Amino acid sequence: xxxxxxxxxxxxxxxxxxxxxxxxxxxxxxxxxxxxxxxxxxxxxxxxxxxxxxxxxxxxxxxxxxxxxxxxxxxxxxxxxxxxxxxxxxxxxxxxxxxxxxxxxxxxxxxxxxxxxxxxxxxxxxxxxxxxxxxxxxxxxxxxxxxxxxxxxxxxxxxxxxxxxxxxxxxxxxxxxxxxxxxxxxxxxxxxxxxx
Amino acid sequence: xxxxxxxxxxxxxxxxxxxxxxxxxxxxxxxxxxxxxxxxxxxxxxxxxxxxxxxxxxxxxxxxxxxxxxxxxxxxxxxxxxxxxxxxxxxxxxxxxxxxxxxxxxxxxxxxxxxxxxxxxxxxxxxxxxxxxxxxxxxxxxxxxxxxxxxxxxxxxxxxxxxxxxxxxxxxxxxxxxxxxxxxxxxxxxxxxxxx
Numbered sequence: 001x002x003x004x005x006x007x008x009x010x011x012x013x014x015x016x017x018x019x020x021x022x023x024x025x026x027x028x029x030x031x032x033x034x035x036x037x038x039x040x041x042x043x044x045x046x047x048x049x050x051x052x053x054x055x056x057x058x059x060x061x062x063x064x065x066x067x068x069x070x071x072x073x074x075x076x077x078x079x080x081x082x083x084x085x086x087x088x089x090x091x092x093x094x095x096x097x098x099x100x101x102x103x104x105x106x107x108x109x110x111x112x113x114x115x116x117x118x119x120x121x122x123x124x125x126x127x128x129x130x131x132x133x134x135x136x137x138x139x140x141x142x143x144x145x146x147x148x149x150x151x152x153x154x155x156x157x158x159x160x161x162x163x164x165x166x167x168x169x170x171x172x173x174x175x176x177x178x179x180x181x182x183x184x185x186x187x188x189x190x191x192x193x194x195x196x
Numbered sequence: 197x198x199x200x201x202x203x204x205x206x207x208x209x210x211x212x213x214x215x216x217x218x219x220x221x222x223x224x225x226x227x228x229x230x231x232x233x234x235x236x237x238x239x240x241x242x243x244x245x246x247x248x249x250x251x252x253x254x255x256x257x258x259x260x261x262x263x264x265x266x267x268x269x270x271x272x273x274x275x276x277x278x279x280x281x282x283x284x285x286x287x288x289x290x291x292x293x294x295x296x297x298x299x300x301x302x303x304x305x306x307x308x309x310x311x312x313x314x315x316x317x318x319x320x321x322x323x324x325x326x327x328x329x330x331x332x333x334x335x336x337x338x339x340x341x342x343x344x345x346x347x348x349x350x351x352x353x354x355x356x357x358x359x360x361x362x363x364x365x366x367x368x369x370x371x372x373x374x375x376x377x378x379x380x381x382x383x384x385x386x387x388x389x390x391x392x
Protein backbone atom coordinates (compact mmCIF):
# COMPACT_ATOMS: atom_id res chain seq x y z
CA UNK A 1 0.00 0.00 0.00
CA UNK A 2 2.63 2.55 1.02
CA UNK A 3 5.99 1.26 -0.13
CA UNK A 4 7.60 -2.19 -0.31
CA UNK A 5 9.96 -1.58 2.60
CA UNK A 6 7.19 -0.24 4.87
CA UNK A 7 4.98 -3.23 4.03
CA UNK A 8 7.92 -5.54 4.69
CA UNK A 9 8.65 -4.04 8.12
CA UNK A 10 4.96 -4.28 9.08
CA UNK A 11 4.96 -7.94 7.96
CA UNK A 12 8.14 -8.70 9.93
CA UNK A 13 6.76 -7.08 13.09
CA UNK A 14 3.48 -8.98 12.75
CA UNK A 15 5.43 -12.24 13.12
CA UNK A 16 6.35 -11.31 16.69
CA UNK A 17 4.12 -12.78 19.40
CA UNK A 18 1.23 -10.55 20.49
CA UNK A 19 1.76 -8.00 17.71
CA UNK A 20 -1.13 -7.62 15.25
CA UNK A 21 -1.35 -5.54 12.08
CA UNK A 22 -2.44 -2.34 13.83
CA UNK A 23 0.35 -2.49 16.40
CA UNK A 24 2.88 -3.33 13.68
CA UNK A 25 1.70 -0.28 11.72
CA UNK A 26 1.98 1.94 14.76
CA UNK A 27 5.49 0.68 15.53
CA UNK A 28 6.56 1.11 11.90
CA UNK A 29 5.38 4.73 11.77
CA UNK A 30 7.03 5.35 15.11
CA UNK A 31 10.35 4.02 13.75
CA UNK A 32 9.94 6.15 10.63
CA UNK A 33 9.53 9.25 12.77
CA UNK A 34 12.50 8.51 15.00
CA UNK A 35 15.98 9.67 14.06
CA UNK A 36 18.15 7.45 11.91
CA UNK A 37 20.43 6.61 14.85
CA UNK A 38 17.60 5.67 17.18
CA UNK A 39 15.93 3.34 14.68
CA UNK A 40 19.21 1.73 13.67
CA UNK A 41 20.09 1.21 17.34
CA UNK A 42 17.17 -1.24 17.48
CA UNK A 43 18.23 -2.99 14.28
CA UNK A 44 21.78 -3.31 15.59
CA UNK A 45 20.58 -4.57 18.98
CA UNK A 46 18.71 -7.42 17.26
CA UNK A 47 21.74 -8.27 15.16
CA UNK A 48 24.10 -8.22 18.13
CA UNK A 49 21.89 -10.39 20.28
CA UNK A 50 21.79 -13.04 17.55
CA UNK A 51 25.53 -12.85 16.98
CA UNK A 52 26.73 -12.78 20.58
CA UNK A 53 24.28 -14.67 22.73
CA UNK A 54 24.57 -18.43 23.15
CA UNK A 55 23.63 -21.03 25.74
CA UNK A 56 25.74 -21.57 28.87
CA UNK A 57 27.66 -24.87 28.60
CA UNK A 58 26.75 -25.71 32.20
CA UNK A 59 23.16 -24.65 32.79
CA UNK A 60 21.68 -23.73 29.39
CA UNK A 61 21.02 -20.12 30.42
CA UNK A 62 21.78 -17.30 27.97
CA UNK A 63 25.28 -15.86 28.03
CA UNK A 64 27.87 -14.16 25.85
CA UNK A 65 30.65 -16.35 27.31
CA UNK A 66 31.18 -20.12 27.38
CA UNK A 67 29.76 -20.22 30.91
CA UNK A 68 27.14 -17.78 32.24
CA UNK A 69 27.78 -15.26 35.01
CA UNK A 70 25.71 -17.22 37.55
CA UNK A 71 27.54 -20.52 36.99
CA UNK A 72 30.83 -18.63 37.18
CA UNK A 73 30.01 -16.75 40.38
CA UNK A 74 32.04 -18.31 43.25
CA UNK A 75 29.54 -16.99 45.82
CA UNK A 76 26.68 -19.15 44.50
CA UNK A 77 25.73 -22.31 46.42
CA UNK A 78 26.73 -25.18 44.15
CA UNK A 79 24.81 -27.81 46.12
CA UNK A 80 21.36 -26.58 45.01
CA UNK A 81 20.08 -26.53 41.40
CA UNK A 82 16.86 -24.79 40.44
CA UNK A 83 15.30 -26.26 37.27
CA UNK A 84 13.34 -23.83 35.07
CA UNK A 85 11.78 -24.02 31.62
CA UNK A 86 13.15 -20.86 30.02
CA UNK A 87 15.94 -18.31 30.50
CA UNK A 88 13.30 -15.68 31.29
CA UNK A 89 12.34 -17.73 34.37
CA UNK A 90 15.89 -17.27 35.68
CA UNK A 91 15.33 -13.51 35.67
CA UNK A 92 12.05 -13.90 37.58
CA UNK A 93 13.66 -16.04 40.28
CA UNK A 94 16.78 -13.87 40.53
CA UNK A 95 14.49 -10.87 41.13
CA UNK A 96 13.15 -12.47 44.31
CA UNK A 97 16.71 -12.52 45.76
CA UNK A 98 15.58 -15.67 47.63
CA UNK A 99 17.73 -18.15 45.74
CA UNK A 100 21.52 -18.36 45.88
CA UNK A 101 22.09 -21.70 44.12
CA UNK A 102 22.65 -22.57 40.47
CA UNK A 103 20.11 -23.00 37.67
CA UNK A 104 19.33 -25.53 34.98
CA UNK A 105 17.33 -24.31 31.97
CA UNK A 106 15.42 -27.11 30.25
CA UNK A 107 14.45 -25.13 27.16
CA UNK A 108 10.74 -25.99 27.46
CA UNK A 109 8.39 -28.48 29.10
CA UNK A 110 7.36 -32.04 28.23
CA UNK A 111 4.37 -32.04 25.92
CA UNK A 112 3.95 -35.23 23.85
CA UNK A 113 0.99 -33.63 22.07
CA UNK A 114 3.32 -30.92 20.69
CA UNK A 115 6.03 -33.49 20.01
CA UNK A 116 8.26 -32.40 22.93
CA UNK A 117 9.80 -35.55 24.44
CA UNK A 118 12.49 -35.84 27.15
CA UNK A 119 15.16 -35.98 24.42
CA UNK A 120 14.16 -32.48 23.24
CA UNK A 121 14.88 -30.87 26.61
CA UNK A 122 18.19 -30.54 28.46
CA UNK A 123 17.27 -33.38 30.81
CA UNK A 124 20.32 -35.60 30.18
CA UNK A 125 22.55 -32.65 31.02
CA UNK A 126 20.67 -32.20 34.31
CA UNK A 127 21.05 -35.89 35.21
CA UNK A 128 24.77 -35.65 34.43
CA UNK A 129 25.16 -32.65 36.72
CA UNK A 130 23.43 -34.51 39.55
CA UNK A 131 25.41 -37.72 38.89
CA UNK A 132 28.66 -35.75 39.00
CA UNK A 133 27.91 -35.37 42.74
CA UNK A 134 27.78 -32.56 45.24
CA UNK A 135 24.14 -31.69 44.54
CA UNK A 136 22.01 -32.03 47.69
CA UNK A 137 18.77 -30.51 46.37
CA UNK A 138 17.04 -29.96 43.05
CA UNK A 139 14.23 -27.36 43.14
CA UNK A 140 11.72 -27.96 40.36
CA UNK A 141 10.52 -24.53 39.24
CA UNK A 142 8.73 -25.47 36.01
CA UNK A 143 5.44 -23.61 35.44
CA UNK A 144 2.43 -24.66 37.55
CA UNK A 145 0.45 -25.67 34.45
CA UNK A 146 -0.24 -29.00 32.76
CA UNK A 147 3.05 -29.46 30.90
CA UNK A 148 5.12 -27.89 33.69
CA UNK A 149 3.61 -30.27 36.26
CA UNK A 150 4.15 -33.25 33.97
CA UNK A 151 7.79 -32.23 33.53
CA UNK A 152 8.24 -31.81 37.29
CA UNK A 153 6.75 -35.28 37.92
CA UNK A 154 8.97 -36.85 35.29
CA UNK A 155 12.12 -35.22 36.68
CA UNK A 156 11.19 -36.10 40.28
CA UNK A 157 10.91 -39.77 39.28
CA UNK A 158 14.34 -39.71 37.63
CA UNK A 159 16.12 -37.74 40.38
CA UNK A 160 14.53 -38.95 43.61
CA UNK A 161 17.09 -41.77 44.17
CA UNK A 162 20.06 -39.46 43.87
CA UNK A 163 19.13 -36.25 45.68
CA UNK A 164 16.41 -34.38 47.51
CA UNK A 165 13.80 -33.07 45.06
CA UNK A 166 11.52 -30.13 45.93
CA UNK A 167 8.81 -28.21 44.06
CA UNK A 168 7.81 -24.53 44.26
CA UNK A 169 4.78 -24.01 46.51
CA UNK A 170 1.37 -23.48 44.92
CA UNK A 171 -1.14 -21.29 46.70
CA UNK A 172 -2.74 -17.88 46.85
CA UNK A 173 -0.75 -15.09 45.21
CA UNK A 174 0.36 -12.44 47.72
CA UNK A 175 -1.95 -9.42 47.53
CA UNK A 176 -4.62 -11.66 46.02
CA UNK A 177 -8.19 -12.11 47.14
CA UNK A 178 -9.70 -15.38 48.39
CA UNK A 179 -12.90 -14.45 46.60
CA UNK A 180 -11.23 -14.41 43.19
CA UNK A 181 -8.99 -17.47 43.59
CA UNK A 182 -9.89 -20.45 41.40
CA UNK A 183 -10.77 -23.74 43.16
CA UNK A 184 -7.59 -25.53 42.16
CA UNK A 185 -5.34 -22.79 43.53
CA UNK A 186 -7.40 -22.46 46.71
CA UNK A 187 -7.35 -26.26 47.10
CA UNK A 188 -3.55 -26.25 46.79
CA UNK A 189 -3.32 -23.40 49.31
CA UNK A 190 -5.38 -25.47 51.76
CA UNK A 191 -3.54 -28.75 51.31
CA UNK A 192 -0.22 -26.92 51.51
CA UNK A 193 -1.15 -24.87 54.62
CA UNK A 194 1.67 -24.08 57.02
CA UNK A 195 2.05 -23.95 60.81
CA UNK A 196 2.15 -20.38 62.12
CA UNK B 197 21.18 -9.44 34.36
CA UNK B 198 21.60 -11.93 31.53
CA UNK B 199 24.09 -10.44 29.11
CA UNK B 200 24.85 -6.93 27.85
CA UNK B 201 23.39 -7.51 24.39
CA UNK B 202 20.16 -9.02 25.77
CA UNK B 203 19.78 -6.12 28.20
CA UNK B 204 20.43 -3.69 25.36
CA UNK B 205 17.79 -5.24 23.09
CA UNK B 206 15.24 -5.20 25.93
CA UNK B 207 16.06 -1.51 26.54
CA UNK B 208 15.74 -0.65 22.84
CA UNK B 209 12.38 -2.42 22.56
CA UNK B 210 11.08 -0.66 25.68
CA UNK B 211 11.51 2.67 23.87
CA UNK B 212 8.80 1.69 21.37
CA UNK B 213 5.30 2.98 22.14
CA UNK B 214 3.11 0.60 24.14
CA UNK B 215 5.93 -1.84 24.89
CA UNK B 216 6.82 -2.28 28.57
CA UNK B 217 9.61 -4.28 30.17
CA UNK B 218 7.68 -7.57 30.25
CA UNK B 219 6.68 -7.37 26.59
CA UNK B 220 10.22 -6.35 25.62
CA UNK B 221 11.55 -9.40 27.48
CA UNK B 222 9.09 -11.69 25.78
CA UNK B 223 9.95 -10.29 22.34
CA UNK B 224 13.68 -10.58 23.06
CA UNK B 225 13.42 -14.24 24.05
CA UNK B 226 11.25 -14.89 21.04
CA UNK B 227 13.91 -13.38 18.76
CA UNK B 228 16.59 -15.45 20.49
CA UNK B 229 14.64 -18.61 19.80
CA UNK B 230 14.00 -17.80 16.17
CA UNK B 231 16.47 -18.79 13.49
CA UNK B 232 19.30 -16.41 12.61
CA UNK B 233 17.68 -15.55 9.25
CA UNK B 234 14.27 -14.79 10.72
CA UNK B 235 15.63 -12.49 13.41
CA UNK B 236 17.98 -10.70 11.01
CA UNK B 237 15.10 -10.22 8.55
CA UNK B 238 13.52 -7.93 11.14
CA UNK B 239 16.78 -6.04 11.73
CA UNK B 240 17.22 -5.59 7.97
CA UNK B 241 13.60 -4.48 7.52
CA UNK B 242 14.14 -1.68 10.05
CA UNK B 243 17.37 -0.62 8.34
CA UNK B 244 15.81 -0.66 4.86
CA UNK B 245 12.80 1.35 5.90
CA UNK B 246 15.07 4.06 7.30
CA UNK B 247 17.30 4.06 4.24
CA UNK B 248 14.65 3.93 1.52
CA UNK B 249 11.54 5.67 2.76
CA UNK B 250 11.12 9.42 2.39
CA UNK B 251 8.27 11.91 2.06
CA UNK B 252 6.46 12.43 -1.24
CA UNK B 253 7.42 15.82 -2.73
CA UNK B 254 3.78 16.51 -3.59
CA UNK B 255 1.66 15.29 -0.70
CA UNK B 256 4.03 14.41 2.16
CA UNK B 257 2.97 10.75 2.21
CA UNK B 258 5.62 8.04 2.60
CA UNK B 259 7.25 6.74 -0.56
CA UNK B 260 10.45 5.21 -1.89
CA UNK B 261 10.36 7.47 -4.97
CA UNK B 262 10.35 11.25 -5.40
CA UNK B 263 6.57 11.18 -5.77
CA UNK B 264 4.27 8.61 -4.12
CA UNK B 265 2.24 6.04 -6.03
CA UNK B 266 -1.06 7.84 -5.31
CA UNK B 267 0.15 11.23 -6.62
CA UNK B 268 1.57 9.46 -9.66
CA UNK B 269 -1.56 7.45 -10.45
CA UNK B 270 -3.24 9.00 -13.55
CA UNK B 271 -6.62 7.51 -12.53
CA UNK B 272 -6.87 9.59 -9.36
CA UNK B 273 -9.13 12.64 -9.33
CA UNK B 274 -6.79 15.63 -9.12
CA UNK B 275 -9.54 18.11 -8.25
CA UNK B 276 -10.08 16.77 -4.71
CA UNK B 277 -7.48 16.80 -1.91
CA UNK B 278 -8.03 14.94 1.36
CA UNK B 279 -6.01 16.46 4.23
CA UNK B 280 -4.86 14.02 6.95
CA UNK B 281 -2.54 14.26 9.93
CA UNK B 282 -0.33 11.20 9.38
CA UNK B 283 0.66 8.75 6.63
CA UNK B 284 -1.15 5.99 8.55
CA UNK B 285 -4.42 7.91 8.02
CA UNK B 286 -3.92 7.56 4.26
CA UNK B 287 -4.00 3.78 4.69
CA UNK B 288 -7.22 3.99 6.71
CA UNK B 289 -8.98 6.10 4.08
CA UNK B 290 -7.67 4.04 1.16
CA UNK B 291 -9.12 0.94 2.85
CA UNK B 292 -12.63 2.39 2.59
CA UNK B 293 -12.28 2.53 -1.23
CA UNK B 294 -14.61 5.59 -1.04
CA UNK B 295 -12.04 8.21 -2.01
CA UNK B 296 -10.42 8.55 -5.43
CA UNK B 297 -8.75 11.95 -5.05
CA UNK B 298 -5.28 12.95 -3.84
CA UNK B 299 -3.99 13.38 -0.28
CA UNK B 300 -2.08 15.94 1.70
CA UNK B 301 -0.28 14.75 4.83
CA UNK B 302 0.23 17.53 7.39
CA UNK B 303 2.60 15.60 9.65
CA UNK B 304 0.59 16.32 12.82
CA UNK B 305 -2.06 18.65 14.19
CA UNK B 306 -1.94 22.18 15.57
CA UNK B 307 -1.26 22.13 19.29
CA UNK B 308 0.24 25.36 20.69
CA UNK B 309 0.50 23.69 24.11
CA UNK B 310 2.91 21.12 22.64
CA UNK B 311 4.67 23.81 20.62
CA UNK B 312 3.15 22.73 17.27
CA UNK B 313 2.40 25.90 15.27
CA UNK B 314 1.23 26.23 11.63
CA UNK B 315 4.88 26.55 10.55
CA UNK B 316 5.63 23.05 11.89
CA UNK B 317 3.04 21.37 9.65
CA UNK B 318 2.95 21.12 5.85
CA UNK B 319 0.31 23.85 5.63
CA UNK B 320 2.17 26.22 3.26
CA UNK B 321 2.61 23.31 0.84
CA UNK B 322 -1.16 22.69 0.98
CA UNK B 323 -1.94 26.36 0.29
CA UNK B 324 0.47 26.30 -2.66
CA UNK B 325 -1.24 23.24 -4.13
CA UNK B 326 -4.64 24.95 -3.86
CA UNK B 327 -3.27 28.25 -5.23
CA UNK B 328 -1.79 26.39 -8.20
CA UNK B 329 -5.41 25.89 -9.29
CA UNK B 330 -7.58 22.99 -10.38
CA UNK B 331 -8.61 21.99 -6.84
CA UNK B 332 -12.39 22.17 -6.42
CA UNK B 333 -12.67 20.56 -2.96
CA UNK B 334 -10.49 20.05 0.09
CA UNK B 335 -11.76 17.33 2.47
CA UNK B 336 -10.48 17.93 6.00
CA UNK B 337 -9.89 14.49 7.53
CA UNK B 338 -7.91 15.45 10.61
CA UNK B 339 -8.80 13.50 13.77
CA UNK B 340 -12.13 14.34 15.47
CA UNK B 341 -10.34 15.37 18.68
CA UNK B 342 -9.31 18.70 20.17
CA UNK B 343 -6.17 19.35 18.11
CA UNK B 344 -7.61 17.79 14.95
CA UNK B 345 -10.70 20.02 15.14
CA UNK B 346 -8.55 23.09 15.78
CA UNK B 347 -6.44 22.23 12.75
CA UNK B 348 -9.54 21.72 10.60
CA UNK B 349 -10.96 25.12 11.70
CA UNK B 350 -7.64 26.84 11.00
CA UNK B 351 -7.37 25.29 7.53
CA UNK B 352 -11.03 26.03 6.69
CA UNK B 353 -10.42 29.72 7.47
CA UNK B 354 -7.38 29.83 5.21
CA UNK B 355 -8.92 27.86 2.31
CA UNK B 356 -12.57 28.92 2.22
CA UNK B 357 -11.99 31.80 -0.22
CA UNK B 358 -10.24 29.62 -2.77
CA UNK B 359 -12.13 26.34 -2.84
CA UNK B 360 -14.94 24.28 -1.33
CA UNK B 361 -13.92 22.96 2.09
CA UNK B 362 -15.60 19.91 3.66
CA UNK B 363 -15.10 17.94 6.87
CA UNK B 364 -15.58 14.20 7.59
CA UNK B 365 -18.96 13.52 9.21
CA UNK B 366 -19.08 12.91 12.94
CA UNK B 367 -21.74 10.57 14.31
CA UNK B 368 -22.46 7.10 15.60
CA UNK B 369 -19.95 4.44 14.54
CA UNK B 370 -21.53 1.78 12.33
CA UNK B 371 -22.31 -1.32 14.40
CA UNK B 372 -22.33 0.85 17.52
CA UNK B 373 -25.01 1.14 20.15
CA UNK B 374 -26.96 4.31 20.96
CA UNK B 375 -26.83 3.30 24.61
CA UNK B 376 -23.05 3.44 24.73
CA UNK B 377 -22.48 6.57 22.61
CA UNK B 378 -21.10 9.58 24.48
CA UNK B 379 -23.20 12.77 24.51
CA UNK B 380 -20.89 14.69 22.18
CA UNK B 381 -20.96 12.00 19.50
CA UNK B 382 -24.71 11.52 19.84
CA UNK B 383 -25.20 15.30 19.67
CA UNK B 384 -23.17 15.43 16.47
CA UNK B 385 -25.15 12.53 15.03
CA UNK B 386 -28.36 14.44 15.74
CA UNK B 387 -27.24 17.80 14.39
CA UNK B 388 -25.79 16.07 11.32
CA UNK B 389 -28.89 13.93 10.67
CA UNK B 390 -29.64 13.19 7.04
CA UNK B 391 -32.80 12.96 4.91
CA UNK B 392 -33.74 9.36 4.15
